[in-house]
Amino acid sequence: MSTQIELQRHLKDRSYYEELYDKITIDHCKRWEDCYRKMDIDDLCKKTKSTKKEAISSLSGFCNMHMWFEKGARAAEKEERIQEWINADKALDKLLEDSIEPRTFCTKCDRLMQLRYKRVEKDYDNSNNDKVIFLLQCPDCEGRKWVYEDGTEREPYKRLCEKCSSEMEHAGEKMTKKMVKTTYKCTKCEHKEVDELDLSEEDPKEKEKELAEFMKDKARYCLDEKGLQEYKEGRDNLKRMEELVKEFKKDDDIRPQLKEIEKLSVASLEKKLKATLRRKGFDKLRTSEPKVDKYITVDVKLRDAKEDREEYQSKQDLKHAVEKTLEKTNWSLMTTGISYRLGVLECSLKGHDSEDQIKELVRSREKKAAKKR
Numbered sequence: 128m129s130t131q132i133e134l135q136r137h138l139k140d141r142s143y144y145e146e147l148y149d150k151i152t153i154d155h156c157k158r159w160e161d162c163y164r165k166m167d168i169d170d171l172c173k174k175t176k177s178t179k180k181e182a183i184s185s186l187s188g189f190c191n192m193h194m195w196f197e198k199g200a201r202a203a204e205k206e207e208r209i210q211e212w213i214n215a216d217k218a219l220d221k222l223l224e225d226s227i228e229p230r231t232f233c234t235k236c237d238r239l240m241q242l243r244y245k246r247v248e249k250d251y252d253n254s255n256n257d258k259v260i261f262l263l264q265c266p267d268c269e270g271r272k273w274v275y276e277d278g279t280e281r282e283p284y285k286r287l288c289e290k291c292s293s294e295m296e297h298a299g300e301k302m303t304k305k306m307v308k309t310t311y312k313c314t315k316c317e318h319k320e321v322d323e324l325d326l327s328e329e330d331p332k333e334k335e336k337e338l339a340e341f342m343k344d345k346a347r348y349c350l351d352e353k354g355l356q357e358y359k360e361g362r363d364n365l366k367r368m369e370e371l372v373k374e375f376k377k378d379d380d381i382r383p384q385l386k387e388i389e390k391l392s393v394a395s396l397e398k399k400l401k402a403t404l405r406r407k408g409f410d411k412l413r414t415s416e417p418k419v420d421k422y423i424t425v426d427v428k429l430r431d432a433k434e435d436r437e438e439y440q441s442k443q444d445l446k447h448a449v450e451k452t453l454e455k456t457n458w459s460l461m462t463t464g465i466s467y468r469l470g471v472l473e474c475s476l477k478g479h480d481s482e483d484q485i486k487e488l489v490r491s492r493e494k495k496a497a498k499k500r
């Protein structure tokens with residue numbers, strides 16, 4: 128038979144958790160600000176080789192930026208943390224509600240003991256070890272016991288003397304409007320100890336002052352909905368910027384070469400080739416219809432104008448001339464090579480259009496050049 132007893136409740140109003148979270152945020156931010164305030168400016172001047180004015184200015188700029196991050200991060204986590212706290216307290220309530228006191232008999236009277244009170248004993252390191260402890264009382268002799276759900280009894284608390292470590296005993300209580308004084312005296316020596324429990328209510332003026340302080344700090348350190356939104360946007364912008372910088376830096380090694388690349392259309396390619404190849408003794412240059420695929424390819428047909436040039440020399444000269452002409456353009460000679468029949472030469476050119484293709488081209492040229500070096 129279980130007696131109706133009042134259960135201790137863990138779950139509180141939402142405002143309790145919000146206030147608690149804000150108070151931790153305020154504490155956290157104030158501690159950081161304190162760190163900056165206590166920094167050794169002279170030392171900073173020496174290390175950064177700057178004047179006092181410069182050091183103070185950059186330190187305050189850095190502090191502001193850091194605080195912006197701290198406040199934002201705290202605000203961004205608020206909802207999730209509060210939900211965790213609420214869930215943890217709900218779990219404690221459930222643990223307590225579902226617990227059943229073990230059947231325990233009075234060691235003196237052999238009567239079934241009755242439940243007087245129960246509460247959760249928290250294990251702050253591991254909530255899985257939280258357990259319920261029951262206060263049971265014998266209906267006859269009124270003897271009491273603290274037991275856990277599995278029936279094990281908790282050792283009664285012994286207060287030990289500070290002087291001789293002997294057990295102390297309760298020696299009376301004095302109660303006034305504002306205070307309860309409980310006295311304990313040592314069973315061996317003369318030592319006495321008094322516990323004081325303050326019952327006086329907090330001064331309303333003091334309370335008001337505290338609240339005003341809290342509201343002021345809250346406005347300074349705890350972001351509201353709008354502030355949080357601004358923080359999130361700012362944070363996301365920074366992230367994007369970081370990625371841009373990373374992307375930009377990725378091509379740092381070939382940036383000068385990329386800048387030099389002349390992007391030619393098929394028409395300007397033909398014009399350029401005609402002009403330079405004629406000087407090397409090749410004429411009648413014709414280009415085919417460009418093939419548009421991942422890359423643009425163009426077949427080039429032309430005639431060797433030097434009658435005494437042999438096939439091998441002709442092909443070599445054309446190769447060098449084409450490569451030299453295309454050197455700083457988005458076009459390259461295809462590896463299929465150059466064909467030669469009765470003074471008519473043919474080759475294919477590959478056009479690089481997109482930024483990635485051009486980067487790839489520049490990189491492959493750099494590799495070739497490095498091999499020659």
Ligand SMILES: [Zn+2]
Nearest residue numbers: 233236265268
């Ligand atoms: Zn009893």
Ligand SMILES: [Zn+2]
Nearest residue numbers: 288291313316
């Ligand atoms: Zn003692």
